[in-house]
Amino acid sequence: MEFFKQVDLDWMGKAKYFFALSLALLVVGGASLIKNGGPYYGIDFKGGTVVDVRFAGPPPIDTIRNGLTQQGIVNSTIVPVSDIANPNTNEVLINLEEKGQGSEALDAGKTAILNALHVTLGSGEAGKQDFNSVGPSAIADVLVRKDPLSLGAAAGDRYTQLARQLVNFRDKNHGGVLTNLNDLSAAGANAATIAALRDSFYTSNFAIINVEIVGPKVGSELRRQAVVVTLYALMGMLVYIAFRFEWVYGAAAVLAVFHDVLITLGLFSIFHFEISLTVIAALLTLVGYSMNDTIVIFDRIRENMRLMRREPFKLIVNRSINQTLSRTILTSGLTFLTVLVLFIMGGQVLRAFSFALVVGILVGTYSSFGIAAPLVVAWNQWRDQGATAVVTGTAAGNKLRKT
Amino acid sequence: MSANLKWKAIFIAGVILVCVVGLVGIPDAPKSLSVLKSNFANRIKLGLDLQGGTHLILQVQVQEAVSQETDQVLDNITKQLRDKAIRYDELRKLNDTQILVHNLAPEQAGTARNLISDQFPDWDISPAPGEPSGYLLTMKASHIADIAQRTMDQAQETIRRRIDALGLTEPLVAPYGQGENEIIVELPGEGDPNRAKSVIQAGGQLELHLVLDSTPYSSEAAAMAAHGGVLPPNSQLVQGKSTASASGQQSAESWYVIDRVPVVTGRDLRSATAVRSTKNIGYYDVDFQLSTEAGRRFGPFTEQNIGKQLGIVLEHRLQTAPTINGRIDDTGVIEGQFGEQEANDLALVLRSGALPASIKYLEERTVGPSLGADSIRHGVQASIVSLLVVMVFMVVYYRLSGVNAIIALVLNLIILLAALAYFGAVLTLPGIAGVILTIGMGVDSNVLIFERIREELRASKAPVSAVDQGFKRAFLTIIDTHVTTIVSAAFLFIFGTGPVRGFAVSLAVGLLANLFTSVYVSRVIFDWHLAEMPREAELSI
Numbered sequence: 001m002e003f004f005k006q007v008d009l010d011w012m013g014k015a016k017y018f019f020a021l022s023l024a025l026l027v028v029g030g031a032s033l034i035k036n037g038g039p040y041y042g043i044d045f046k047g048g049t050v051v052d053v054r055f056a057g058p059p060p061i062d063t064i065r066n067g068l069t070q071q072g073i074v075n076s077t078i079v080p081v082s083d084i085a086n087p088n089t090n091e092v093l094i095n096l097e098e099k100g101q102g103s104e105a106l107d108a109g110k111t112a113i114l115n116a117l118h119v120t121l122g123s124g125e126a127g128k129q130d131f132n133s134v135g136p137s138a139i140a141d142v143l144v145r146k147d148p149l150s151l152g153a154a155a156g157d158r159y160t161q162l163a164r165q166l167v168n169f170r171d172k173n174h175g176g177v178l179t180n181l182n183d184l185s186a187a188g189a190n191a192a193t194i195a196a197l198r199d200s201f202y203t204s205n206f207a208i209i210n211v212e213i214v215g216p217k218v219g220s221e222l223r224r225q226a227v228v229v230t231l232y233a234l235m236g237m238l239v240y241i242a243f244r245f246e247w248v249y250g251a252a253a254v255l256a257v258f259h260d261v262l263i264t265l266g267l268f269s270i271f272h273f274e275i276s277l278t279v280i281a282a283l284l285t286l287v288g289y290s291m292n293d294t295i296v297i298f299d300r301i302r303e304n305m306r307l308m309r310r311e312p313f314k315l316i317v318n319r320s321i322n323q324t325l326s327r328t329i330l331t332s333g334l335t336f337l338t339v340l341v342l343f344i345m346g347g348q349v350l351r352a353f354s355f356a357l358v359v360g361i362l363v364g365t366y367s368s369f370g371i372a373a374p375l376v377v378a379w380n381q382w383r384d385q386g387a388t389a390v391v392t393g394t395a396a397g398n399k400l401r402k403t
Numbered sequence: 404m405s406a407n408l409k410w411k412a413i414f415i416a417g418v419i420l421v422c423v424v425g426l427v428g429i430p431d432a433p434k435s436l437s438v439l440k441s442n443f444a445n446r447i448k449l450g451l452d453l454q455g456g457t458h459l460i461l462q463v464q465v466q467e468a469v470s471q472e473t474d475q476v477l478d479n480i481t482k483q484l485r486d487k488a489i490r491y492d493e494l495r496k497l498n499d500t501q502i503l504v505h506n507l508a509p510e511q512a513g514t515a516r517n518l519i520s521d522q523f524p525d526w527d528i529s530p531a532p533g534e535p536s537g538y539l540l541t542m543k544a545s546h547i548a549d550i551a552q553r554t555m556d557q558a559q560e561t562i563r564r565r566i567d568a569l570g571l572t573e574p575l576v577a578p579y580g581q582g583e584n585e586i587i588v589e590l591p592g593e594g595d596p597n598r599a600k601s602v603i604q605a606g607g608q609l610e611l612h613l614v615l616d617s618t619p620y621s622s623e624a625a626a627m628a629a630h631g632g633v634l635p636p637n638s639q640l641v642q643g644k645s646t647a648s649a650s651g652q653q654s655a656e657s658w659y660v661i662d663r664v665p666v667v668t669g670r671d672l673r674s675a676t677a678v679r680s681t682k683n684i685g686y687y688d689v690d691f692q693l694s695t696e697a698g699r700r701f702g703p704f705t706e707q708n709i710g711k712q713l714g715i716v717l718e719h720r721l722q723t724a725p726t727i728n729g730r731i732d733d734t735g736v737i738e739g740q741f742g743e744q745e746a747n748d749l750a751l752v753l754r755s756g757a758l759p760a761s762i763k764y765l766e767e768r769t770v771g772p773s774l775g776a777d778s779i780r781h782g783v784q785a786s787i788v789s790l791l792v793v794m795v796f797m798v799v800y801y802r803l804s805g806v807n808a809i810i811a812l813v814l815n816l817i818i819l820l821a822a823l824a825y826f827g828a829v830l831t832l833p834g835i836a837g838v839i840l841t842i843g844m845g846v847d848s849n850v851l852i853f854e855r856i857r858e859e860l861r862a863s864k865a866p867v868s869a870v871d872q873g874f875k876r877a878f879l880t881i882i883d884t885h886v887t888t889i890v891s892a893a894f895l896f897i898f899g900t901g902p903v904r905g906f907a908v909s910l911a912v913g914l915l916a917n918l919f920t921s922v923y924v925s926r927v928i929f930d931w932h933l934a935e936m937p938r939e940a941e942l943s944i
Contacts (some may be wrong), residue, residue: 281833
């Protein structure tokens with residue numbers, strides 16, 4: 001099977017449309033960024049407290065808000081988690097923004113949020129713990145003390161194992177929220193065990209599945225570091241490409257990658273995705289992809305310049321893009337499919353991450369023929385205008401033969 | 404099969420064997436699928452974001468230790484200058500690392516300078532700006548770095564001992580970041596971070612001081628007033644709760660005047676244990692035992708001070724001030740109406756020693772196990788589905804050669820995972836991003852080579868030379884793309900921290916593996932296939 005046998009498209013002739021398209025995307029993204037006052041930073045970069053709570057049913061947002069107000073938390077936001085693949089996650093994120101408080105205040109904020117949840121939502125019975133917020137060791141402790149299976153003194157291991165089993169059942173089969181202790185019979189707990197548990201635990205209709213507290217200093221430091229590290233990596237690539245090709249190729253490739261990152265950031269702003277540390281990893285991945293694509297085309301240009309020394313440079317570039325088009329479409333298509341699957345199936349945690357990759361692969365593929373190659377052509381034209389009226393690839397070809 | 408090809412095949416089989424052993428292990432040879440699975444799970448360590456657990460980043464306030472050192476040196480210099488009868492108006496600490504000598508007698512300046520450079524080699528002396536006979540003592544930068552390093556090492560060690568004592572599974576305590584005096588603490592699995600946090604944060608400075616004034620004061624001002632506004636020399640004021648009231652009830656805050664120098668400190672402890680209180684029923688006390696050496700000091704001291712009070716000061720707060728009834732050699736008790744866990748934790752902290760400086764939390768993340776499990780399940784499902792899509796496509800598009808690509812891809816993943824297992828690297832979400840990029844570039848290498856071979860075939864070359872040319876031409880491109888990405892991964896590894904590093908490691912390893920699988924292994928398979936098939940047959944690509 002073959003999709004493309006012989007293609008002969010004038011890519012460089014359309015360069016001005018590519019530039020216009022990129023400019024439009026950059027302007028739209030930039031406008032959104034300006035309107036929103038910069039990217040939506042996740043807690044990693046902004047600092048603050050996020051508590052992720054999962055409920056057994058639809059989250060009682062108003063009740064939570066009242067509870068928070070009663071605990072004296074006024075600057076919090078409650079965001080229901082909605083997911084494309086799974087619109088009813090029954091999850092909310094309670095965000096407490098960091099407003100210049102120290103880390104002690106953040107800690108107090110977290111404690112207050114947890115208190116508010118337990119006070120307003122937990123059908124708390126005095127002296128009992130919430131089954132959904134304990135780990136296996138606490139459950140094992142209770143079982144060993146009560147010994148519902150009458151195993152005697154040396155039963156510690158057996159109960160530890162049972163406790164793990166029960167917690168596993170709670171987390172895997174009930175998504176972390178068990179509303180009735182009787183359900184545990186399905187996980188291998190007999191009536192005596194459940195009765196013993198009921199003496200020490202109650203069940204609420206929620207579970208806290210994630211807590212993050214990031215101090216203000218860390219946030220800004222991470223933000224700075226992410227930018228610096230990316231710039232270093234780009235610089236390293238620029239030097240290598242300049243060494244292998246010519247400096248203008250390196251510059252064009254880096255500019256194209258820069259363009260990809262900026263457009264992706266713009267789209268993040270438009271679609272209200274938050275920038276977290278994982279997203280930074282995705283951005284670095286897209287930098288890698290886009291660079292890879294660009295180098296494949298540059299490599300073909302270098303090769304063709306030796307073969308077609310008398311042809312105009314523009315033609316060489318067109319030919320190179322056409323020759324590699326089949327692989328470009330195949331590779332990008334396949335990787336695009338991969339990340340699309342990740343985007344759809346990857347769950348809420350991976351959503352922003354895979355969104356960056358979905359966008360990144362589209363933009364990264366486009367930029368290698370739409371931005372990087374035309375930039376090199378434009379530079380060649382500009383340089384040759386002074387020297388000769390006829391624009392040929394000879395000059396560049398001679399220069400490149402050394403490499 | 405030619406001999407050359409045979410050796411190559413044997414080499415590849417060897418690499419595969421080493422990798423498979425790395426992943427599922429020989430020592431406990433897999434007997435069933437479940438053993439195989441659990442072996443695999445034990446070899447590949449998951450990061451906290453996938454496994455669930457708590458991650459803390461804390462900063463050691465190193466400047467406190469530096470400041471303490473300056474205090475000590477200030478004391479020391481004062482004494483030395485006095486011994487040498489060198490006159491000056493004032494000697495005071497200017498900031499954490501500088502001491503100012505005000506108005507040093509000009510004729511003694513030389514002696515003083517010599518004294519400083521002889522006795523305090525870690526300090527520089529220079530004329531103080533704007534003061535004709537003032538001098539500035541500055542701690543040398545190398546010494547500050549030394550103290551910082553020592554403090555960090557000691558803090559890390561102390562925290563590790565405390566965390567280990569909590570009995571959690573595989574906790575991690577390690578330096579973090581670059582030169583910001585940060586320590587990362589990772590507590591995988593279940594658990595309430597608050598207990599770990601309070602144990603880590605506890606200063607644990609225990610000091611036993613002689614109480615000078617037998618009755619505590621109700622306020623700081625009252626204590627000062629009793630001494631005419633100035634505390635007696637070598638004494639200090641500490642806050643605490645008065646426990647000595649007649650009714651036996653806790654009264655309000657009181658202030659005690661105590662000896663400045665402690666008789667015994669936490670460093671002199673041999674052990675500490677929580678015990679049920681005999682006095683406050685339902686509460687716990689902490690018993691401690693002193694080392695023999697400290698006991699030798701403590702015995703005579705208590706003998707001389709019978710009838711006086713001994714202040715037990717924990718973290719600059721007086722806990723109890725029992726009266727010394729007789730000679731005590733090496734035991735004592737801290738009464739503080741503690742709960743059981745509180746007393747246990749205090750004993751633990753005392754046993755593990757005091758932190759050299761206080762600690763600030765910069766970051767705390769707790770990932771619930773259900774969220775981590777969700778991420779893994781989704782991530783694995785998505786990876787499998789996308790791998791299948793890629794495989795089906797490769798076979799449909801490149802026919803038999805597609806099978807070759809699939810072998811290379813699967814082998815690439817095996818090598819990558821095995822390398823992670825051998826390095827003991829941790830797989831995190833960003834690490835998975837690195838794996839995805841690797842898979843993408845692996846597919847890309849195969850597509851590049853296959854498209855090149857097709858081009859050569861189109862130019863009516865024989866299969867053998869088409870394959871040869873295709874690999875040769877594509878190799879240049881593959882090297883360029885891979886080296887560029889490895890260069891960037893190296894930068895990410897050097898300058899990045901935490902998640903970014905995880906990404907860089909799995910990316911670099913994956914790319915190296917890919918160079919091996921898609922260039923070397925694929926070539927061997929092609930060569931073998933070409934050698935087997937009839938000369939005039941067409942290549943299935």
